Amino acid sequence: MTMRAAIRLAAWVYAIAVYGFIFLPVVVLVLFSLQATSFPIPPFTGPSLRWYQAVLSDARLTSALVNSLLVAVVSSLASVTLGFLSAWGFARFVLPGSALLRGLITLPLTVSYLIIGMGLLVLFNWVGVPKSLLAAGIGHVVINLPLCFAIIYSQMGDHQINIERAARDLGAAEWKVLLMVTVPVMSPAIFAGFFLSMTFSWDEFVISFLLTRFETTLPVEIWNLLRSGLNPKTNAVGSLVFAVSIVLVVFFELTLLRRKPA
């Protein structure tokens, strides 16, 4: 009996340690964003919203926030569209070297963002694309397209083939089959791909840092802020980034993991 109790206790301690390890930094970050005084170090003097006010009245930070949202939405739309079309192509047509091409399309998932960012920097320099939000957006498509492809391809089973056939049989042109049947049937995977891309684009730093200059995204702007030392304003903006990520992840989970209708 005492043995079992000890095991239970150990399990609890282990669980608390794991979750503490994961979440304590975030809790500390959020807590000190509510600090009333000028240094994000104990003792806690809040709660106060003065640093959030400071963030929202800082034109550089708010424009960076808008830029980040713009890049996230546009690059995710591009990733999910391209990912869907390639998944559909691979699932529905016999292509020469299909397995090899599928491998190549998912390969960027294994390459570090630093390498991808450097590669794009060199390439853009060569073809004359200036450092900009567009360049960063293209970089985000490069990292998110393989992800969208993998999610959508995994959900595109044979049972949808007859549904597409039925639509064709009833007189639908190919683009109508895609828009009226395949996309709606695949919508959970498509939304999941979209929200996961949004999440990754939203707090991506390395590629944005390398590929933007005057207008930049929020993580890069936060990094600029950090160079002038710790201050509760960085905590406040970090908490905002975290909150948006949470919302995106919740959307992702709801769309991908919700029960499919029978």
Added chain:
Amino acid sequence: MSVPLVDIRNVSHRFGQLAVLKNVSLMIEPGSYTILLGPSGSGKTTLLSILGGFVTPSEGKVFIHGQDCTAVPPAKRPTTTVFQDYALFPHMSVGGNVGFGLRMQGVDGATRAAKARDALALVGLAAAFDKKPHQLSGGQRQRVALARALVIEPAVLLLDEPLGALDLKLRRQMQDELKAIQKRVGTAFIHVTHDQEEAMALADHCVVMNDGRIEDEGPPERVYARPATRFSATFMGESTVLAGTVTEAKNGIVTASTAVGAISLPGASPAGGTVALAIRPEHLVLGEAEGDVALGMAKVGDVVFQGSFRRVLATSILDAALQFIAKAPASATVQAGDTIPVSCNAQDIILLAD
């Protein structure tokens, strides 16, 4: 002679090295109910896919209304298919599903809804218009698929094992309804199945397929009573099959020597050739009340009570490889282990070239 509705000419098809259809030719008359009957791998589903336009045959041509449709895509040909898994659009209402084909033709919303309601009423599902497919039972989904395919008034309706996923009772019930609906709309139905009872109950024209070829085709009564081949005799209903060699053939009487002795029957077959003699279970006579052809003694192996009759399996004493399949009345007293005489009438024997 008028142009047949569907004319399949010398169609062959291969999947890689595997030949699934071997020089198949078939004509379908307007308003007929055709059944393609065969075991799995016989090529019947491939033939249906070729008719629907989902597969382009390696060789041969398909004409519909006299027009070459061999390579016409499904969207452009006057056929619709009821898929085995129904393939309803899960994100649309039942009404949306049934109206889909009309929507693709550019029919306006009000007309579409009215026609979809009529089609649903035809299949007895008028109340399901606003439901989603996942709210319906298997049998109801089947009807929706049927309504969806019929509403655009195809020249030919193709059904791919439409009753395969239903339980036996529902299958028999849907079978009767399918026939009634076909008579009412007058559209030619082509229906693939491996269930010979379904084939006999539904078909005006029954096509028995095996190994990529048409073994036999005709009205089901004829195919059952006088099958053209040994395969057709054993697949469309059961038969006891006796192997024999023709010893004499003259004046329309063939005499063959078999394991149970010489048997004479009406027919024609060259002397010296091998033949198969098939006898339907209901034509075998067990016990002393003899038919005019004696088939020797047999030891009863198994008696299965089937309600209206008893199915009797017996092994010939003269040849252990010969298995009799007979239908005895429910009141018969025959039991497993009995040794009884077996006989039949000469005109009931089906003569098959072997």
